[in-house]
Structure formats: structure tokens, C-alpha cells
Amino acid sequence: MENPSAMKFVLFTTNLAGGGAEKALAKIAGGLAERGHEVDFVVCEDAGNYPPPAGCRFYALSVRAGHGWLGKRRLAWRLRRLLANRPHDLLLSTLPFADEVVALSGALRHVCRIANTLSAEIARLPAAKAQRRTACYRQIYGARRLVAVSQGVATDMQSHFGIDPKSIQVIANPFDFAAIRALAAEPCPARPTGPYMLHVGRFAAQKRHDLLLAAFARAELLHQLVLLTPPDAKLAALIAQLDLTRRVVIADFQANPYPWMAAADLLVLCSDHEGLPNVLIEALACGSRVVSTDCPSGPREILGGELAQWLVPCNDVAALAQAMRTALAAPMPADAVVAAALAPYAADRALDAWEALARESF
Numbered sequence: 001m002e003n004p005s006a007m008k009f010v011l012f013t014t015n016l017a018g019g020g021a022e023k024a025l026a027k028i029a030g031g032l033a034e035r036g037h038e039v040d041f042v043v044c045e046d047a048g049n050y051p052p053p054a055g056c057r058f059y060a061l062s063v064r065a066g067h068g069w070l071g072k073r074r075l076a077w078r079l080r081r082l083l084a085n086r087p088h089d090l091l092l093s094t095l096p097f098a099d100e101v102v103a104l105s106g107a108l109r110h111v112c113r114i115a116n117t118l119s120a121e122i123a124r125l126p127a128a129k130a131q132r133r134t135a136c137y138r139q140i141y142g143a144r145r146l147v148a149v150s151q152g153v154a155t156d157m158q159s160h161f162g163i164d165p166k167s168i169q170v171i172a173n174p175f176d177f178a179a180i181r182a183l184a185a186e187p188c189p190a191r192p193t194g195p196y197m198l199h200v201g202r203f204a205a206q207k208r209h210d211l212l213l214a215a216f217a218r219a220e221l222l223h224q225l226v227l228l229t230p231p232d233a234k235l236a237a238l239i240a241q242l243d244l245t246r247r248v249v250i251a252d253f254q255a256n257p258y259p260w261m262a263a264a265d266l267l268v269l270c271s272d273h274e275g276l277p278n279v280l281i282e283a284l285a286c287g288s289r290v291v292s293t294d295c296p297s298g299p300r301e302i303l304g305g306e307l308a309q310w311l312v313p314c315n316d317v318a319a320l321a322q323a324m325r326t327a328l329a330a331p332m333p334a335d336a337v338v339a340a341a342l343a344p345y346a347a348d349r350a351l352d353a354w355e356a357l358a359r360e361s362f
Helices: 020-034 069-083 096-105 118-123 127-141 151-161 177-184 209-219 233-241 258-263 278-285 305-310 317-329 335-345 347-359
Strands: 008-013 038-045 057-062 090-094 110-114 145-148 168-170 196-200 224-228 248-250 266-269 289-293
Touching: 008 020, 008 096, 020 038, 020 090, 020 278, 020 347, 038 069, 038 096, 057 069, 069 096, 090 096, 090 347, 096 110, 096 127, 110 127, 110 151, 118 127, 118 151, 127 151, 145 151, 151 168, 177 258, 177 278, 196 209, 196 258, 209 224, 209 233, 209 317, 233 248, 258 278, 266 278, 266 317, 278 289, 278 335, 289 305, 289 317, 305 335, 335 347
Parallel strands: 008 038, 008 090, 038 057, 090 110, 110 145, 145 168, 196 224, 196 266, 224 248, 266 289
Antiparallel strands: none
């Protein structure tokens, strides 16, 4: 649609490989384009599972980006050339690698969108590497405008990296709930026909598949457990070790996970840390029950009020198993409770905030 006050946005990330941060950025880009803004969606490397967002010009700086010192500088040079003589109102990047590339390019009106609890990521590293990573993040983010996807992420940036509260604001990810429900109604013949629980997330230490599988084995449920993640030999071995091969389905990455969510009796998030876990919001929108670890950050902000009973401590197999059993036996949450939980994440609220930020002087 035409917009008489249209602005120019550039959105930049590493690739479209399937992570929640990249998916959210694509939704922001598509939403801004729908409002009549000019949007360039730029990635470091042309790789991934998601298609570029509709209505945007798509650019890939490389077929396969090098992630070392030289690779970052090559990408920064290519980005600088792409942006030359193409003034923008706002350049939004997400994920630390992409944030650093933009910083090296010297681009103006640059805002970094922080999509994860970075101190929790650093806590997993050996001491020397953690120290270097902390120094790197302070250098990238210390003098820039930042947007956090949740209040927990904003607080983490302030307390662990010395970010001035005045330089960071919270804009949640945008969700088009009508579109999600329409996609949830699409045919999905690959879904199990019997009752199942669902976990959506890549096989990575942060996501704690080990905790999920141990709790599922302990809960002794009749349900299957479906994992929307690409097949992985280590994951298959972990499933076999717990004698769960016949009860756990690795269903691969799904570009449209919503029919799987809509048919699931329960979605479980068991991460050690997140930023704003999209899957909790999407599962609620699809009509599924949810259980989540009370990890930093996001789950407690999403699951407030009556839904807070479905938060469990991190790394607690017994508590997660009990929550699975209790949630499956409980009635579905009332429509009004779900609507109140989803209201802060409506797309229009987030897109209004991005437009307002683009109008500000830097």
C-alpha cells in the first residue's frame, strides 16, 4: 500500500538459516513493507531455510561468509558499497556477528536488536574466552542505540555490559496472530495421528534436549514427543540411550510449524536462556498448552497471571516431568487469559515502535 510518509529501512542479519532471531527480523521487514515503507533485507550469506520476506529487496553479501577477522572486514566493505548513495532512515541489525559487521562498515543510523540474554551465553564459555567475548560485546554495543526484545534482555545488557539505560529500549517481536492461525489450519499430513507433545528448536546446548528427554522419560506419558529440529546423530544417540526411540519423533525443521503446534496437546520450552521465546507466543496463539523453564529471559514476561503456574526451574528434571503431567491433565487456559498474554506482542504495536524510532534524531 502507498504510504505518504514512507521511510527507508535496511534490515541486516547473518542468514536465513532458521533461528528465531532471523525469523523475527524477517517478520519486521515484511510488516514494514506492508505499511508501504521501502525495505532492503540484507544477509551476510545466502543460506537458510526461510524465504526472503515479501515486499522487500533482498541482497546477500556472500554465498558463504567467512567468520574470521578478514571475513568480517570483507563483509563490512561489501555492505558499505551496497549502502553507498542509498540513504536510509534506520539500519537495524540482529545477532552479534551481523552487529559487528555493520559496526565495522561505519554505517549511520544503526540500531542493534539484541535477541538473546548475552550474559547467559557467555557464562557457558571458558574463562579466557568469556573475558574476550565480554570485551567484544562492550566494544560493539557500548556506544550504540540498542533495542532489546524483552525487558529481561534490556536489564541483562545494563547489568552485565554497562549499557546506559537511556540508550536501550524494549520492542518485542511482532506477531500477526490472524496469519499464524490461518497457517495453523493448513493441511499437515506428516503430523502424528495420535496424541503428542512438541518441542521446537535447534539441537544446541542452550535448548537442553537432554533435559527434555530425561523429563519425558520420567513423566511416563502415553504421548509421543515430537522434535521439530533437523536430524542429528548425537540427538538420535541421546534418544536411544534413554530407550525412547519408539516414542520420540525427529520431524526436521518445518517452515510452517503452526499446524504442528495447533495439534499438539502441549508445547515444552526447556532452554537455559532465551531472549523472547517466539514459540511460547506462537503456541498460545495456536491454542496449545505450554510449559517452560523460567529461564532468562522472556518466559516470565509472556506467562504471567494464571499462566505463571507453567513455569518451572531451569535444569530440574523432576519439576519439568511433573509440569508435563499436570499441564496435560489441566483444562485449556481460558480465551481471555490467552488474549491478555498475547496482547503485548501484536504486530501493530511493534511496527509502530520501529517507525517511531526511525523518525528520531541520532
